[in-house]
Amino acid sequence: MNADDRTVYGLEAPLRLLASHAIANPGFQSERRGKFVAKGASFKDQPAEIDLRGLTILGVPLVKFTMKSAGDDEQLLTIKFDCAKTEADAYGFLQQLADAWSASLAVGQPDPWYGNLYVDIRWAGVQPLKAQQSGAIDIRTSMEMTTTDGVPVDSKRLSGLRWSPLTDVFVEGMKAPQPKSKFLFWFVILEELEKRTEFRSLFNPMFEPEQKEALRDVVRLDSAALQRLKSLLDNPDATRESRAVKLSRILDEIGCSSVAGLNISTLVDEACCRKLIAQRNLVAHKGGSIDTDFLYSVLFPLSIAALNYILDQEAESATESES
Known part of the structure; x- marks a missing residue:
């Protein structure tokens, strides 16, 4: 048994x-x-x-x-x-x-x-x-x-x-002894926040409908190229705004226009988000060192807020489906 x-x-x-x-x-x-x-x-x-x-x-x-x-x-x-x-x-x-x-x-x-x-x-x-x-x-x-x-x-x-698979990811960051590992785990929570569909209306798509059709016409005879083009044109992440702008707007939308650290308050604007993304890419792709003060005073509270927002939305969806 x-x-x-x-x-x-x-x-x-x-x-x-x-x-x-x-x-x-x-x-x-x-x-x-x-x-x-x-x-x-x-x-x-x-x-x-x-x-x-x-x-x-x-x-x-x-x-x-x-x-x-x-x-x-x-x-x-x-x-x-x-x-x-x-x-x-x-x-x-x-x-x-x-x-x-x-x-x-x-x-x-x-x-x-x-x-x-x-x-x-x-x-x-x-x-x-x-x-x-x-x-x-x-x-x-x-x-x-x-x-x-x-x-x-x-x-x-x-x-x-409350628990979700994201809770497990967040806690792995809490347990991780190395700051680089903590950064990657906690940044995953922000990446999940970026994927949520309720924020798409905040941004402008890269191409207007008529522009998409014109581009499809150019490569219509090449089926493989057309398929790749459709993937790009239909990608909701392809917007006129940069990733840093989008992340800052999303964080502002959930009430994180600033975060309070142990001694200072940090404005979560485009520049702050650009630094977050740059630090993530540095650790993920080049194994570089990171700013531990930034890790603990900015990313840590932002990942807490993002996780709680996602859990709130999941709970709200579950309640609506039961009613």
């Missing part, structure tokens, strides 16, 4: 909060830590059992959701499903929960320079249940820096988690 056939009623899973990376420079060392805490508690409090009932997370009704200390930096999560699931579906839900929860932590991390916290599943300790059953910074005199974030666990936050 494989995992697609075995029936389970819940899972026990050791979890911990990990940071994607640390900063290590001559004379300076940083470390970020995280701990799950009950709502209203701080990371300094002794870990108490968190017990939540009657939750629905990512569309899955749960009878029970508890967390308790499992030693060191681990906490044992126990979830019991409202209805039995296959073991494969249960494991899939656990991974989506970790990804969606990780993505939700991004908003509360204004200083991602020192690492992104994400939810790590200790898979070797995961057990199926077969029967139904605020951050603080400590800077020491040696210039070592330790950051510990208390991550509240409450019904509203868990019930509001």
